[in-house]
Amino acid sequence: MRRKRKTEDSNMKNILFASSECVPFIKTGGLADVVGSLPKDFDKEKYDVRVVIPKYMCMKQEWKEKLEYITNFYMDIAGQSQYVGIFRLVHDGVTFYFIDNEYYFSGFAPYDGDPKWNIEKFAFFSKAVLSILPVIGFRPELIHCHDWQTGLIPVYLDNFRYLGEYYRGIKTVMTIHNLKFQGVWDTKAVQKITGLPDYYFAPDKMEAYKDANLLKGGIVYADKVTTVSRSYAEEIKTSFYGEGLEGLMNARANDLWGIVNGLDYNDWNPDTDYRLAKNFNISNFRRNKPANKMALQEELGLDQDSHVMLIGIVSRLTDQKGFDLIDYMMDEMCQDAVQIAVLGTGDPKYENMFRHFAWKYSGKVSANIFYSDDLSHRFYAGCDAFLMPSLFEPCGLSQLMSLRYGTLPIVRETGGLKDTVEPYNEFEKTGTGFSFTNYNAHEMLNTVRYAERIYYDKKRDWNKIVERAMSQDFSWQNSARQYEELYKSLIGE
Structure with missing residues (x-):
């Protein structure tokens, strides 16, 4: 009996979600709902799904007080050495990691009005996500990246593969929640921030219309690309919806999946919703x-x-x-x-x-x-x-x-x-x-x-x-089964 359990454990697939926001910790839009809700609904016998987000100062105090400090180290970004703190919290059966750096994450909101600063902030976050992996003792078979803020993760991963065996074989999925937001800035500035070699700033890689484009980098280097509905996956191949990246979306059409988001059917349930004057269901x-x-x-x-x-x-x-x-x-x-x-x-x-x-x-x-x-x-x-x-x-x-x-x-x-x-x-x-x-x-x-x-x-x-x-x-269970099929296509059962 014990031997069987060990075999099952060895078949467990490690998945890491990387995102700039996540309920219940920090939210500005629907992205946070996806990243907070979806990991709970994967098959726990087959997938260990964890989440990494920034440790924002503007998070509610009640959450900050519950975080457990793990360790810290220093990492080069934008030409200087920066502190990387790692915190952890298990919530609703899911392990969450928080990357700490007051220089980048001390604002009153997750996103700043200055696009260059946002790019530097999330370049730091993307590089830190990969850098913490050997330290936290969790090596994912697959990193699931969400929106432009994590677009550099597949790019850095490609770069890190040359540095050693540890990062080889890790797959990436890039999910586009809204193609309108791409993380675009001057190429020279982005190159200086990221420290990536010239090789990555070419029109077939991260460059788009003379600027560096973080989302484009993620789409080019990810193993699979998803977006949040089948119709939108088709629409973004056209010039009207493609936001200048329709050529790339067509080039990656064979690796493009459309999976509809879900709802938390416990929170959104008219039969039990405490906010209502009178509860109801399909029969009454x-x-x-x-x-x-x-x-x-x-x-x-x-x-x-x-x-x-x-x-x-x-x-x-x-x-x-x-x-x-x-x-x-x-x-x-x-x-x-x-x-x-x-x-x-x-x-x-x-x-x-x-x-x-x-x-x-x-x-x-x-x-x-x-x-x-x-x-x-x-x-x-x-x-x-x-x-x-x-x-x-x-x-x-x-x-x-x-x-x-x-x-x-x-x-x-x-x-x-x-x-x-x-x-x-x-x-x-x-x-x-x-x-x-x-x-x-x-x-x-x-x-x-x-x-x-x-x-x-x-x-x-x-x-x-x-x-x-x-x-x-349209519960998350439904979406999770489709994501499991996607993961299987990359990392097997």
Whole structure:
């Protein structure tokens, strides 16, 4: 019996996630949710998945107090010797490592307004990730890198392989969460920061349009490249979505995977969510979900009416999320028998647009120009529909949350929205939401009005769509199985 256990252990594959952010420690966006949630859902018999992130001074004190100091050493970066401290914490069954250096990580936020400083900070982090491995006694078969901040890890790994046997054979996966952000700066400056030889700063490697590009380096040198939905993986091969790297994405097409992000189905569960006025599930939502609408209407100062269609928006208020379309059609939508509630911050012109309409249509429009996680849960539970007309959307989590809570998404068919929301077909009685194809304000309005018609005139059909929406499985377990298949293709069983 003991011998069998030893064999199983020797087959265990070590995976290291490297990221600039991770819940619950530090978060600015969806990247943190992925890195914090996904490692918990791998098969623990086959994979030892650990995570490494920077030890930011702006992390909450409650987390900093729990960290266990391991050791420190010094490492050359940007022409000087820098302290590298290593801390550890086991949380939810996952081991997290924190790389400490107050010079780089003492800011009030993970990212600075100065792009050159960000590049130096994450060049330090990327080199440190590889440098700590012999010290912590954890040699990964595979390092899973996330976004441009870790793009230098595959590049440094290629360079480190010449230094000794230890780093040979380690595979890398580069996940692109949003191709728009690439970590670009002057080539000479990046070469000086990284200390990498001229060889790496060529057009077929890290150079792009005369500048050094950290994400490009990661894509070129990683063994596999993934992004966060199948449709986005196809879209980034085109000039419209490719952000200048479409040629490279086509060149790496055989190594490019699209795997949709998941949701933490324990946190996002309408049946147990403590933030709601009344819990509900797929069998009792007809009776219990309206109570959440009434409570939300009261909380937001909207006219209380359980029958009126309430459309919710929880988002960063930016062009990428399609707010120019909403801006163009907001007055027209407000003529309909609907209420509109928004939660989020962003571009001041959109913040002020929603404030204006909340004043103009008092009781009918609610503008909540801030962000609250608790309130977002009540939005997903209390609204009837969720509007998300994005220009592009690598994956998107909001539509997954709205599906989970039986709030039907109205989306544009792009990226992850196209992959996760099946448009309603009233003849075949299929679909989990509503969608439109072209980035066009009138097309969006027509789709909103089509959803209104189903809501008011075909309530039985609407409730059947809600049932299908709530029965979808976009849990992390689903995503983890697909990542396991990817890992197997590189490092075997």
